[in-house]
Amino acid sequence: MSRKTLLYGMVGGDRNAFIGGVHRVAIHFEGTAFLAAGCFNPDPAANKECGEFYQLENDRIYADYKEMAEKESKRADKIDFVTIATPNFLHYEVAKKFLECGIHVLCEKPLCFEVNQAEELKKIAEERGLFFAVNYSYSGNAMVKEARELVENGTIGEVINVNAEYLQEWLIDDIGAGDQTMNKLSVWRKDPKVAGISNCVGDIGTHIEHTVSYITGLKVKRVAAVLDHFGQPLDLNANILVEFNNGAHGVFCSSQVCVGHMNGLVVRIFGTKGAIEWVQENPNILYVTLKGQPTKVYNRGMAYVTERTASVSRIPSGHPEGLYEAFANIYRVFINVILKKINGEPLTKYDYDFPSVDDGITGVRFVHAAVESSNRDGAWVKLEDVD
Ligand SMILES: NC(=O)c1ccc[n+]([C@@H]2O[C@H](COP(=O)([O-])OP(=O)(O)OC[C@H]3O[C@@H](n4cnc5c(N)ncnc54)[C@H](O)[C@@H]3O)[C@@H](O)[C@H]2O)c1
Structure with a gap:
């Protein structure tokens, strides 16, 4: 059975x-x-x-x-x-x-x-x-999948520029004088023995890298980075210029000291025919602008989204889905692929639609390249294995 x-x-x-x-x-x-x-x-x-x-x-x-x-x-x-x-x-x-x-x-x-x-x-x-x-969790969001479908089917043309950020404020007290104003969870992120060679790039910069790569299908080929430590052992703020394997460039900004921002992951992809923008704090919509036309707002759960996006929507449009559903979408695929293997069923392309160990390797390479670049005064550093 x-x-x-x-x-x-x-x-x-x-x-x-x-x-x-x-x-x-x-x-x-x-x-x-x-x-x-x-x-x-x-x-x-x-x-x-x-x-x-x-x-x-x-x-x-x-x-x-x-x-x-x-x-x-x-x-x-x-x-x-x-x-x-x-x-x-x-x-x-x-x-x-x-x-x-x-x-x-x-x-x-x-x-x-x-x-x-x-x-x-x-x-x-x-x-x-x-x-x-x-667990690059944002790739589980329905409208991130819609963005990926739109890039894949050529709606915005060839990708020529990316502008993406992940801004938080929770470590601002560490670099300013005065009252402690922030709720602090998981302060181990500031300790190199526990977090690794980077705090800000490792913790949230890697989410930018993966979400952009998932949507565009592009790989970061090299980076020129400036990381700010503000006297702390690890980085709290990072401005990273990136070059992708198709020759396009982009900017990734991640920070834990941007007052007014909590989990501000914003991804803007610019193509030869149009642009898309996804905002994590309002994740059920996707902005799509075609050259010469007004911006359209796509809503999760509507009939016009692709079959793929529709298949990962759980509740009707207008009822917000968020972080929990994004995780659940990753688990749905991951659990299903294990069950299929156990049951000897054939696997299809969508059975592998979860962030993989290869994505994990890329993330580690990205962190090392960003830290090395910053240590070398922002020099370009290549991610090994990306041509
Ligand atoms: N994908 C995402 O969106 C996302 C979001 C937050 C955190 N994370 C990642 O999740 C991981 C955990 O982060 P967190 O914020 O939940 O940390 P946390 O400090 O809140 O929780 C860490 C947990 O690990 C346990 N732990 C520590 N040492 C252990 C040991 N030797 N054996 C068993 N358990 C042990 C602690 O008891 C605690 O339950 C980190 O790697 C972080 O980068 C990912």
Whole structure:
């Protein structure tokens, strides 16, 4: 009999964490995968309390992720995939362990610290025939998919320029005098041992890079970057000139010190025949302007969007879909492809429409190139492997 549902485990994502809860809710949108095991917190007591709250069986609440991977892999009812929602420094070792134990992986971004680590993870996944997703979540938004379809079908012509930004304000207190005014979550992002060689580019610049690449199908070939640290160990502000593999140029600005901005991811793609603009904080609409014509506002859920976009809309237009649905759309594809593989069903192009380990590798290369460029006074630095 064919399998209809999966079991999954989670590493990270305790009750106080930011993103783990978004993953769990998003997975439940589909009703096709259920939490069966976890290691949520490095403190054993807090971990146990959390696992009990999530109603896991006692022997599937693990104090250590290595023990979890090993014991789960030996169970008849083992978890099929693991979600990794820990701070960045753990991604590589946790992902490697679960892959080696034969378990599919969905890992948070940025994938890991070093390019060779990212490539090693890809190699292990390929050798074992495992799926590996890296959670560049904005590519799950319906209107981001509509933008991709419009570029792919030539509506805006050849892409000649990109202007994209991801602006936040939450670290402004770190560089200014006076009162502490911001709510601060996850300050580990400022610590190089936990976050890696970059804070701002790694955390949100990589979202720009992936969202633009997903929509346009272009790859960033080289970057000229200036990163501002304002006396902190890692960058809080980045202005990056990029060159794509079709010769077009663009500007990516990411910042955590832009007062008045929260999760201001805005992507503007300019082509020879028109332009599109998507704004993450108003994600159900897409602005499309054809040369010489007034700007059209496309709404998610309407009859005129492409079949692909319609297929990932969950509720009628006018009821907002957002971050949770974007995550759920990634999980829908990821869970489905695992089920199809288990059931021996043939795979099609859309079965791979989730951000992959290759996207994760590109993200790590992008971070390294931006940091190196900034260290060399904004010199152009090539991303290896992009021609
Ligand atoms: N895709 C997105 O849109 C998005 C958004 C936010 C965060 N993220 C990524 O998600 C990851 C987590 O970020 P966050 O903001 O949720 O962090 P967080 O600090 O809120 O949560 C981290 C979790 O990891 C757990 N943890 C730490 N060490 C552990 C260990 N040794 N074993 C088991 N669990 C451990 C903590 O207990 C906590 O539950 C980061 O890599 C971040 O870049 C992605």
